[in-house]
Amino acid sequence: MIRLDDTDRALVRAFTEDATASAGALGRRFGLSQPACWRRIKRLREGGVFRDSRLDVDVAALGFGVTVFLGVKLATKGRVSLEDFERAVSAIPEVQVVEHVLGLFDYRLRVVARDIPDFERVLRRRIMTLPGAGNIEANVLLSEERRPGPLDLL
Known part of the structure; x- marks a missing residue:
């Protein structure tokens, strides 16, 4: 199980609201540079927090x-x-x-x-x-x- 800090939890919440948000936009929202935000997102994916990306079809x-x-x-x-x-x-x-x-x-x-x-x-x-x-x-x-x-x- 991957350890999550407050910023990681905030990123997970943000992605549940909008899975298309860019690392740059999320970085600005949470006071991170785009590369730092991308590294966190990559770590969450590799850690299994995000299984995959799906399109929600009506x-x-x-x-x-x-x-x-x-x-x-x-x-x-x-x-x-x-x-x-x-x-x-x-x-x-x-x-x-x-x-x-x-x-x-x-x-x-x-x-x-x-x-x-x-x-x-x-x-x-x-x-x-x-x-x-x-x-x-x-x-x-x-x-x-x-x-x-x-x-x-x-």
Whole structure:
């Protein structure tokens, strides 16, 4: 685990607000030169604080108006490996997130679809045919509120 000082924490907070901010702009904001700020950002990346850069796409703007969270309980543990299930489910383009979880279900999936009939098609033709898929529970997303940054532990 990398040690963070107050300036590092401030940089992490700033990046959660605007991941496109330049090292020069952040340096001016926090009283650092551009090279000093860049070295800190590089150290945070190399230390694993920033895993990667992603573009946050609004799937609704692309025509995907339905988001469903699925809980999937594997029916045949042992006969079908977790890797087989994960590989197969990751190949489904409508599945945006695959999480291996502990609890009532073995996996939690975030699935997007154009509408409910489209979701039903994805469910019947792709998800229910996955190797080892057993019980499936669906929860349709009604609204989503996002926290603007990391936990207030920084």
